[in-house]
Amino acid sequence: MRRTKSEPEPGGLLEIGAVARELGVAPSTLRTWERRYRVVVPLRGRRGQRLYDPEQVATLGRVLAQVRRGARASAAHDLAVIPSPVRTSSVRLQPSTHAPLQARQAIDDLLGEPDNPRFAFYLRLVASELVKNAFLHGSARHPIRMDTKLFADAAELRVHNGGGRLTLRMLRRRRREGGRGLDIVDALADAWSIDTGPLGTTITIRLPVAQSA
Protein backbone atom coordinates (compact mmCIF):
# COMPACT_ATOMS: atom_id res chain seq x y z
CA MET A 1 0.00 0.00 0.00
CA ARG A 2 1.33 3.39 -0.88
CA ARG A 3 1.68 5.74 2.03
CA THR A 4 0.55 9.33 1.71
CA LYS A 5 3.23 11.93 2.23
CA SER A 6 2.42 12.84 5.85
CA GLU A 7 1.66 9.49 7.37
CA PRO A 8 3.88 8.44 10.26
CA GLU A 9 7.10 6.78 9.20
CA PRO A 10 8.21 3.63 11.00
CA GLY A 11 9.85 4.33 14.36
CA GLY A 12 7.54 7.25 15.20
CA LEU A 13 9.22 9.58 12.71
CA LEU A 14 7.04 12.26 11.15
CA GLU A 15 7.39 14.03 7.83
CA ILE A 16 7.41 17.78 7.67
CA GLY A 17 3.75 18.12 6.72
CA ALA A 18 2.57 16.21 9.76
CA VAL A 19 4.88 18.15 12.09
CA ALA A 20 3.76 21.48 10.62
CA ARG A 21 0.11 20.56 11.06
CA GLU A 22 0.70 19.43 14.63
CA LEU A 23 2.43 22.70 15.49
CA GLY A 24 0.15 24.92 13.45
CA VAL A 25 2.86 26.46 11.27
CA ALA A 26 3.69 26.33 7.58
CA PRO A 27 6.23 23.67 6.49
CA SER A 28 8.29 26.52 5.02
CA THR A 29 8.70 27.96 8.54
CA LEU A 30 10.32 24.73 9.73
CA ARG A 31 12.59 24.68 6.69
CA THR A 32 13.59 28.29 7.31
CA TRP A 33 14.39 27.65 10.98
CA GLU A 34 16.48 24.67 9.96
CA ARG A 35 18.35 26.56 7.24
CA ARG A 36 18.94 29.82 9.07
CA TYR A 37 19.25 28.82 12.73
CA ARG A 38 19.89 25.06 12.64
CA VAL A 39 17.19 24.78 15.32
CA VAL A 40 16.40 21.17 14.53
CA VAL A 41 18.12 19.22 11.80
CA PRO A 42 15.85 16.32 10.86
CA LEU A 43 16.87 12.95 9.55
CA ARG A 44 16.41 12.26 5.86
CA GLY A 45 14.40 9.41 4.40
CA ARG A 46 15.21 7.39 1.31
CA ARG A 47 13.52 9.94 -0.91
CA GLY A 48 15.40 12.75 0.83
CA GLN A 49 12.34 13.78 2.79
CA ARG A 50 12.75 15.33 6.24
CA LEU A 51 11.92 13.00 9.14
CA TYR A 52 11.46 14.34 12.67
CA ASP A 53 11.68 12.19 15.80
CA PRO A 54 9.38 12.90 18.78
CA GLU A 55 12.11 14.73 20.71
CA GLN A 56 12.72 17.06 17.77
CA VAL A 57 8.99 17.74 17.50
CA ALA A 58 8.92 18.57 21.22
CA THR A 59 11.88 20.93 20.77
CA LEU A 60 10.13 22.67 17.89
CA GLY A 61 7.05 23.02 20.08
CA ARG A 62 9.08 24.81 22.75
CA VAL A 63 10.74 27.06 20.20
CA LEU A 64 7.36 27.94 18.75
CA ALA A 65 5.99 28.75 22.21
CA GLN A 66 8.88 31.19 22.68
CA VAL A 67 8.30 32.81 19.31
CA ARG A 68 4.59 33.20 20.03
CA ARG A 69 5.47 34.92 23.31
CA GLY A 70 7.48 37.43 21.33
CA ALA A 71 10.98 35.95 21.18
CA ARG A 72 12.85 36.46 17.93
CA ALA A 73 13.21 33.34 15.86
CA SER A 74 16.99 33.80 15.93
CA ALA A 75 16.87 33.29 19.71
CA ALA A 76 15.18 29.98 19.10
CA HIS A 77 18.55 28.49 18.20
CA ASP A 78 19.91 29.14 21.69
CA LEU A 79 16.83 27.55 23.18
CA ALA A 80 17.07 24.46 21.08
CA VAL A 81 20.74 23.73 21.65
CA ILE A 82 20.37 23.43 25.42
CA PRO A 83 21.43 19.82 25.91
CA SER A 84 18.82 19.01 28.51
CA PRO A 85 15.82 21.28 27.99
CA VAL A 86 14.31 20.58 31.42
CA ARG A 87 16.09 19.79 34.65
CA THR A 88 14.20 18.85 37.76
CA SER A 89 14.85 18.15 41.39
CA SER A 90 12.71 16.98 44.26
CA VAL A 91 13.80 17.16 47.88
CA ARG A 92 12.23 16.39 51.23
CA LEU A 93 13.26 18.64 54.07
CA GLN A 94 12.73 18.11 57.76
CA PRO A 95 10.76 21.03 59.24
CA SER A 96 13.37 23.05 61.14
CA THR A 97 15.05 26.43 61.03
CA HIS A 98 17.66 24.82 58.78
CA ALA A 99 15.14 23.86 56.10
CA PRO A 100 15.53 27.17 54.17
CA LEU A 101 19.31 26.65 53.98
CA GLN A 102 18.79 23.10 52.73
CA ALA A 103 16.35 24.43 50.13
CA ARG A 104 18.99 26.87 48.88
CA GLN A 105 21.55 24.06 48.74
CA ALA A 106 19.12 22.00 46.65
CA ILE A 107 18.88 24.91 44.22
CA ASP A 108 22.69 25.12 44.12
CA ASP A 109 22.84 21.42 43.30
CA LEU A 110 20.28 21.83 40.54
CA LEU A 111 21.89 24.87 38.92
CA GLY A 112 25.51 23.79 39.25
CA GLU A 113 27.76 26.67 38.25
CA PRO A 114 25.06 29.18 37.27
CA ASP A 115 25.49 31.08 34.01
CA ASN A 116 23.04 33.70 35.31
CA PRO A 117 24.09 34.49 38.91
CA ARG A 118 21.26 36.98 39.43
CA PHE A 119 18.62 34.42 38.43
CA ALA A 120 20.33 31.92 40.74
CA PHE A 121 20.21 34.44 43.60
CA TYR A 122 16.49 35.09 43.09
CA LEU A 123 15.67 31.39 42.78
CA ARG A 124 17.54 30.66 46.02
CA LEU A 125 15.75 33.57 47.69
CA VAL A 126 12.29 32.47 46.58
CA ALA A 127 12.97 28.83 47.54
CA SER A 128 14.22 29.95 50.93
CA GLU A 129 11.17 32.13 51.57
CA LEU A 130 8.65 29.49 50.49
CA VAL A 131 10.28 26.79 52.58
CA LYS A 132 10.49 29.14 55.55
CA ASN A 133 6.79 29.82 55.12
CA ALA A 134 6.10 26.07 54.95
CA PHE A 135 8.06 25.53 58.16
CA LEU A 136 6.38 28.36 60.05
CA HIS A 137 2.82 27.45 59.00
CA GLY A 138 3.02 23.73 58.36
CA SER A 139 3.04 20.58 60.39
CA ALA A 140 6.13 19.89 62.47
CA ARG A 141 5.61 16.16 61.92
CA HIS A 142 5.56 16.06 58.12
CA PRO A 143 8.50 16.77 55.84
CA ILE A 144 8.40 19.74 53.50
CA ARG A 145 8.64 18.78 49.86
CA MET A 146 10.20 21.11 47.29
CA ASP A 147 9.99 20.32 43.57
CA THR A 148 11.91 22.49 41.14
CA LYS A 149 11.65 22.44 37.37
CA LEU A 150 14.14 24.41 35.34
CA PHE A 151 13.07 25.55 31.90
CA ALA A 152 15.02 27.61 29.39
CA ASP A 153 13.06 30.74 30.20
CA ALA A 154 11.87 30.18 33.75
CA ALA A 155 11.89 28.03 36.85
CA GLU A 156 8.85 26.52 38.47
CA LEU A 157 9.02 25.96 42.20
CA ARG A 158 6.47 23.95 44.14
CA VAL A 159 6.61 23.74 47.93
CA HIS A 160 4.29 21.50 49.87
CA ASN A 161 3.82 21.25 53.62
CA GLY A 162 1.54 19.03 55.64
CA GLY A 163 -0.76 20.40 58.29
CA GLY A 164 -4.01 22.29 58.40
CA ARG A 165 -5.48 24.65 55.87
CA LEU A 166 -3.51 27.84 55.30
CA THR A 167 -5.82 30.76 54.64
CA LEU A 168 -5.08 34.02 52.94
CA ARG A 169 -6.18 35.69 56.18
CA MET A 170 -3.29 34.00 57.98
CA LEU A 171 -0.86 35.19 55.33
CA ARG A 172 -2.21 38.73 55.53
CA ARG A 173 -1.95 38.73 59.31
CA ARG A 174 1.66 37.66 59.06
CA ARG A 175 2.24 40.46 56.56
CA ARG A 176 0.71 42.98 58.98
CA GLU A 177 3.05 41.71 61.69
CA GLY A 178 6.02 42.58 59.51
CA GLY A 179 6.45 39.41 57.44
CA ARG A 180 7.78 40.39 54.04
CA GLY A 181 8.57 36.98 52.59
CA LEU A 182 5.52 36.82 50.36
CA ASP A 183 6.08 40.41 49.20
CA ILE A 184 9.47 39.30 47.94
CA VAL A 185 8.04 36.21 46.24
CA ASP A 186 5.24 38.26 44.76
CA ALA A 187 7.64 40.81 43.30
CA LEU A 188 9.92 38.24 41.68
CA ALA A 189 7.42 35.67 40.42
CA ASP A 190 5.27 36.27 37.37
CA ALA A 191 2.66 33.72 38.43
CA TRP A 192 1.83 31.87 41.60
CA SER A 193 -0.93 29.85 43.17
CA ILE A 194 -1.91 28.42 46.53
CA ASP A 195 -3.64 25.07 46.80
CA THR A 196 -4.65 24.44 50.39
CA GLY A 197 -6.77 21.85 52.15
CA PRO A 198 -7.10 19.94 55.40
CA LEU A 199 -4.04 17.82 54.61
CA GLY A 200 -1.63 20.54 53.65
CA THR A 201 -0.72 23.46 51.44
CA THR A 202 1.10 23.67 48.14
CA ILE A 203 2.43 26.96 46.82
CA THR A 204 3.59 27.01 43.21
CA ILE A 205 5.43 29.92 41.65
CA ARG A 206 7.01 30.64 38.28
CA LEU A 207 10.18 32.71 38.26
CA PRO A 208 11.02 34.06 34.81
CA VAL A 209 14.62 34.41 33.71
CA ALA A 210 13.65 37.76 32.18
CA GLN A 211 13.08 39.10 35.70
CA SER A 212 16.80 38.75 36.26
CA ALA A 213 17.89 40.63 33.16
Next chain:
Amino acid sequence: MGRLSALEFKLATADLGNGVSTVSVAGEVDLATAPELKEALAEVVNDGARGVLVDLSNATFIDSTTLGVLMGAVKRLRPAGGELAIACHDPNIRKIFEITLLDRVFEIFDTPGAGVEHLQGVGAAAASDLSSRG
Protein backbone atom coordinates in the same frame (compact mmCIF):
# COMPACT_ATOMS: atom_id res chain seq x y z
CA MET B 1 27.80 30.75 46.22
CA GLY B 2 27.72 27.27 47.69
CA ARG B 3 27.53 25.10 50.74
CA LEU B 4 30.27 26.89 52.61
CA SER B 5 28.68 30.32 52.42
CA ALA B 6 26.05 29.65 55.10
CA LEU B 7 28.52 27.86 57.30
CA GLU B 8 30.76 30.89 57.13
CA PHE B 9 28.16 33.08 58.78
CA LYS B 10 30.05 35.46 61.05
CA LEU B 11 29.27 38.54 63.08
CA ALA B 12 31.59 41.19 64.42
CA THR B 13 30.71 44.33 66.34
CA ALA B 14 32.81 47.42 66.91
CA ASP B 15 32.24 50.53 69.00
CA LEU B 16 33.62 53.45 67.00
CA GLY B 17 32.90 56.01 69.72
CA ASN B 18 30.69 59.06 69.47
CA GLY B 19 27.62 56.80 69.81
CA VAL B 20 28.34 54.89 66.62
CA SER B 21 28.74 51.12 66.37
CA THR B 22 29.04 48.71 63.50
CA VAL B 23 27.70 45.19 63.19
CA SER B 24 29.44 43.40 60.33
CA VAL B 25 27.85 40.35 58.79
CA ALA B 26 29.51 37.71 56.61
CA GLY B 27 27.84 34.76 54.89
CA GLU B 28 24.14 34.00 54.72
CA VAL B 29 21.56 35.44 57.11
CA ASP B 30 18.29 33.53 57.32
CA LEU B 31 15.84 32.01 59.75
CA ALA B 32 18.59 30.00 61.45
CA THR B 33 21.20 32.74 61.74
CA ALA B 34 19.14 35.94 62.06
CA PRO B 35 18.64 35.47 65.83
CA GLU B 36 22.39 36.00 66.30
CA LEU B 37 22.16 39.26 64.36
CA LYS B 38 19.17 40.28 66.49
CA GLU B 39 21.15 39.61 69.66
CA ALA B 40 24.18 41.57 68.42
CA LEU B 41 22.02 44.56 67.50
CA ALA B 42 20.26 44.50 70.89
CA GLU B 43 23.63 44.46 72.57
CA VAL B 44 25.04 47.50 70.78
CA VAL B 45 21.82 49.46 71.34
CA ASN B 46 21.80 48.53 75.03
CA ASP B 47 25.42 49.68 75.24
CA GLY B 48 24.34 53.14 74.15
CA ALA B 49 24.87 53.22 70.40
CA ARG B 50 22.65 55.76 68.65
CA GLY B 51 24.03 55.29 65.18
CA VAL B 52 24.30 51.65 64.09
CA LEU B 53 25.78 50.57 60.78
CA VAL B 54 24.91 47.05 59.66
CA ASP B 55 27.71 46.22 57.26
CA LEU B 56 26.50 43.69 54.70
CA SER B 57 29.58 44.06 52.48
CA ASN B 58 30.51 40.41 53.08
CA ALA B 59 26.98 39.04 53.32
CA THR B 60 26.07 36.71 50.46
CA PHE B 61 22.38 36.25 51.26
CA ILE B 62 19.68 37.85 53.37
CA ASP B 63 15.98 37.02 53.62
CA SER B 64 12.79 38.47 55.03
CA THR B 65 13.72 37.34 58.55
CA THR B 66 16.79 39.54 58.31
CA LEU B 67 14.62 42.48 57.27
CA GLY B 68 12.40 41.85 60.30
CA VAL B 69 15.43 41.93 62.60
CA LEU B 70 16.66 45.20 61.07
CA MET B 71 13.20 46.77 61.43
CA GLY B 72 13.12 45.69 65.10
CA ALA B 73 16.41 47.50 65.71
CA VAL B 74 15.11 50.64 63.97
CA LYS B 75 12.09 50.69 66.27
CA ARG B 76 14.37 50.63 69.29
CA LEU B 77 16.73 53.31 67.98
CA ARG B 78 14.33 55.91 66.61
CA PRO B 79 12.62 57.02 69.86
CA ALA B 80 16.06 58.10 71.12
CA GLY B 81 16.84 59.93 67.89
CA GLY B 82 19.07 57.13 66.68
CA GLU B 83 19.45 55.66 63.23
CA LEU B 84 20.30 52.36 61.60
CA ALA B 85 22.10 52.47 58.26
CA ILE B 86 23.17 49.74 55.89
CA ALA B 87 26.39 49.27 53.95
CA CYS B 88 25.89 47.06 50.91
CA HIS B 89 27.22 47.09 47.38
CA ASP B 90 25.65 43.80 46.19
CA PRO B 91 22.89 44.72 43.71
CA ASN B 92 20.99 41.50 44.46
CA ILE B 93 20.81 42.22 48.16
CA ARG B 94 19.99 45.88 47.54
CA LYS B 95 17.15 44.72 45.32
CA ILE B 96 15.56 43.02 48.36
CA PHE B 97 15.42 46.37 50.14
CA GLU B 98 13.90 47.96 47.03
CA ILE B 99 11.25 45.27 46.56
CA THR B 100 10.07 45.66 50.13
CA LEU B 101 10.34 49.46 50.00
CA LEU B 102 12.74 49.35 52.95
CA ASP B 103 15.22 51.39 50.94
CA ARG B 104 12.99 54.25 52.06
CA VAL B 105 13.43 53.30 55.71
CA PHE B 106 17.19 52.73 55.78
CA GLU B 107 19.96 54.83 54.35
CA ILE B 108 21.94 52.38 52.22
CA PHE B 109 25.56 53.15 51.43
CA ASP B 110 27.92 51.45 49.01
CA THR B 111 30.77 51.39 51.52
CA PRO B 112 31.01 51.08 55.30
CA GLY B 113 33.11 54.24 55.37
CA ALA B 114 30.33 56.34 53.85
CA GLY B 115 27.81 54.86 56.28
CA VAL B 116 29.97 55.55 59.31
CA GLU B 117 30.58 59.12 58.17
CA HIS B 118 26.83 59.66 57.90
CA LEU B 119 26.19 58.14 61.33
CA GLN B 120 28.93 60.14 63.04
CA GLY B 121 26.77 63.19 62.41
CA VAL B 122 23.63 61.43 63.66
CA GLY B 123 25.42 60.20 66.81
CA ALA B 124 26.73 63.63 67.60
CA ALA B 125 23.32 65.22 67.08
CA ALA B 126 21.57 62.63 69.27
CA ALA B 127 24.17 63.04 72.02
CA SER B 128 23.82 66.82 72.00
CA ASP B 129 20.03 66.47 71.99
CA LEU B 130 20.14 64.20 75.03
CA SER B 131 22.54 66.49 76.94
CA SER B 132 20.40 69.58 76.24
CA ARG B 133 17.34 67.70 77.55
CA GLY B 134 19.26 66.63 80.69
